[in-house]
Amino acid sequence: MALSDHEKKLLAEMEAALEQEDPRLLSTLTGKARTRQGSRALLGLSIVVVGLLVLISGLIAQVTAVGVIAFLICLAGLLLFITNLTVKTGFKGVKKPGWGQGLEERWDRRNNQN
Numbered sequence: 001m002a003l004s005d006h007e008k009k010l011l012a013e014m015e016a017a018l019e020q021e022d023p024r025l026l027s028t029l030t031g032k033a034r035t036r037q038g039s040r041a042l043l044g045l046s047i048v049v050v051g052l053l054v055l056i057s058g059l060i061a062q063v064t065a066v067g068v069i070a071f072l073i074c075l076a077g078l079l080l081f082i083t084n085l086t087v088k089t090g091f092k093g094v095k096k097p098g099w100g101q102g103l104e105e106r107w108d109r110r111n112n113q114n
Helices: 005-020 024-030 033-061 064-083 101-113
Strands: none
Touching: 005 033, 005 064
């Protein structure tokens, strides 16, 4: 159910007042400050790349132990990456936007225009 123009205006005014009073709370509620989660996902990807490089070097050297260790490194990096892409519930059940939230919003806007 869409909000009326009056309700949208009131909501924007309340958000602006909240932003002036407590910007950290607003960023927590809206999920705009996600640098920690994004940096952890990037760290996970970099660990996967390092693990793949170790795996290739283990294949070249033909050492099985290096291959097993490289697989474990890749697995740890992949788990770190995946766990930081999930949508988590924030303060009082307000969902923080995940990596697919922007696509969902554009889809909803496109369907509402037609």
